[in-house]
Amino acid sequence: MKVDVLLGLQWGDEGKGKIVDYLAPRYDIVARFQGGPNAGHTLKFGGKKYVLHTIPSGIFRENLINVIGNGVVIDPITVEKELHLLKETGVSFLKRLFVAKKAHLILPTHRLLDAASEAMKGKEKIGSTLKGIGPTYMDKTGRNGLRVGDILLPNFLDKYNRLKNKHLELLKIYPALYDFPLEAEEAKWFSSLETLKSLQLIDCEYYINEALREGKRVLAEGAQGSMLDVDFGTYPFVTSSNTITAGVCSGLGVAPTAVGEVIGITKAYCTRVGSGPFPTELNDSMGEFLRKEGAEFGSTTGRARRCGWIDLPQLKYAIMLNGVTQIGVTKMDVLNSLSGIRLATHYKYQGDTHTNIPYDITEIPVEPVYETVKGWEQSLEGITHLEDLPKQAVAFLDKIAAYLGVPITIVSTGPEREKLITLPKHFEIF
Ligand code: GDP
Numbered sequence: 132m133k134v135d136v137l138l139g140l141q142w143g144d145e146g147k148g149k150i151v152d153y154l155a156p157r158y159d160i161v162a163r164f165q166g167g168p169n170a171g172h173t174l175k176f177g178g179k180k181y182v183l184h185t186i187p188s189g190i191f192r193e194n195l196i197n198v199i200g201n202g203v204v205i206d207p208i209t210v211e212k213e214l215h216l217l218k219e220t221g222v223s224f225l226k227r228l229f230v231a232k233k234a235h236l237i238l239p240t241h242r243l244l245d246a247a248s249e250a251m252k253g254k255e256k257i258g259s260t261l262k263g264i265g266p267t268y269m270d271k272t273g274r275n276g277l278r279v280g281d282i283l284l285p286n287f288l289d290k291y292n293r294l295k296n297k298h299l300e301l302l303k304i305y306p307a308l309y310d311f312p313l314e315a316e317e318a319k320w321f322s323s324l325e326t327l328k329s330l331q332l333i334d335c336e337y338y339i340n341e342a343l344r345e346g347k348r349v350l351a352e353g354a355q356g357s358m359l360d361v362d363f364g365t366y367p368f369v370t371s372s373n374t375i376t377a378g379v380c381s382g383l384g385v386a387p388t389a390v391g392e393v394i395g396i397t398k399a400y401c402t403r404v405g406s407g408p409f410p411t412e413l414n415d416s417m418g419e420f421l422r423k424e425g426a427e428f429g430s431t432t433g434r435a436r437r438c439g440w441i442d443l444p445q446l447k448y449a450i451m452l453n454g455v456t457q458i459g460v461t462k463m464d465v466l467n468s469l470s471g472i473r474l475a476t477h478y479k480y481q482g483d484t485h486t487n488i489p490y491d492i493t494e495i496p497v498e499p500v501y502e503t504v505k506g507w508e509q510s511l512e513g514i515t516h517l518e519d520l521p522k523q524a525v526a527f528l529d530k531i532a533a534y535l536g537v538p539i540t541i542v543s544t545g546p547e548r549e550k551l552i553t554l555p556k557h558f559e560i561f
Pocket residue numbers: 139143144145146147148149170171172173174175425426429430461462463464465543544545546547
């Protein structure tokens with residue numbers, strides 16, 4: 132068997148959690164391969180809303196195994212909080228939540244360093260979620276990090292203290308910021324490690340490859356989005372991991388030849404939270420409309436998300452990087468009342484028209500060129516079959532699929548689990 136991949140094609144928050152939760156019963160294992168508690172994946176069913184940060188979005192499906200892969204960075208405090216919520220909901224997880232021993236740990240001082248680094252940047256700040264993601268990946272690649280498997284070692288405390296003291300030394304280069312209750316946070320951290328120990332700690336690479344050999348179906352769940360990829364995103368306004376398909380190989384320990392379908396998720400428009408370039412951003416009443424209608428406020432930090440039109444050159448870039456084989460379009464319902472919908476098809480910069488994203492997009496003002504299509508001006512509520520979609524909605528989806536050259540197989544029309552249309556990959560219209 133091969134690993135199927137589901138990931139975000141924009142700047143995150145595309146609705147990945149909802150779609151993973153929907154597709155999960157088709158799989159035996161759902162595995163997160165990168166990122167950490169900077170992610171906020173929202174699931175809605177049974178009249179309730181759940182937000183997951185580190186735990187994969189397959190956890191609510193009975194009998195399904197959920198794996199937190201080695202490419203993920205883990206804050207045991209967040210994991211404990213999420214597990215507490217699951218317990219309250221009556222979800223059993225002890226036998227089916229697996230954590231890679233090679234995943235790196237986020238220390239309380241990583242969060243402190245994140246905050247200090249952002250404060251020092253002032254106006255140039257990344258807009259980090261302040262969960263300690265950047266500093267933890269820096270320690271990983273700098274070969275100083277602590278890994279989940281280390282918590283079982285007799286000299287763990289020594290290792291912890293060595294790293295913490297290094298962080299405290301580093302912090303001296305930053306101006307003292309604010310009171311961070313380090314001792315209290317450390318106490319919580321150590322206590323939550325006991326919860327982490329009670330989960331099944333695995334050699335993720337052997338586990339996943341063995342599962343594939345046994346014919347198990349695996350879905351890799353991405354966090355963030357392709358434009359936040361540390362190599363190909365709008366650097367430096369990115370996160371610190373490879374959010375693209377390539378990250379699945381290093382984040383779970385599978386070979387590139389083991390990757391099967393790649394499902395890319397995009398909103399019917401576009402959002403970004405945090406700083407950095409966003410060519411189709413709308414700083415007007417239409418942007419405000421999308422934010423309000425789409426309830427565009429961060430699932431992790433509650434910050435207002437920046438909103439704009441769908442950006443086809445940007446999506447084409449993400450499709451190329453990820454080898455996307457199927458597209459899921461979410462939040463179609465947010466556009467219900469619009470008489471016209473815009474799609475960026477080109478960019479103007481340096482006196483010419485382009486469809487590529489310039490290397491220095493953070494410096495060069497990029498002006499999008501739009502095409503406008505008719506809106507459907509009716510509710511999509513309750514539509515679960517393509518035949519029932521208004522023809523203008525089909526035309527809008529058709530334009531996206533034709534531009535990108537990849538079939539649309541999922542159309543989401545509301546936050547709830549069942550508000551969705553699925554289409555066979557070979558379906559003619561797309
Ligand atoms: P993720 O990080 O990609 O999992 O996405 P988030 O959960 O951060 O943000 C997506 C938001 O849109 C959540 O509040 C979802 O409940 C909501 N959502 C997902 N799909 C749809 C949809 O088709 N329509 C509407 N209106 N909301 C959706």
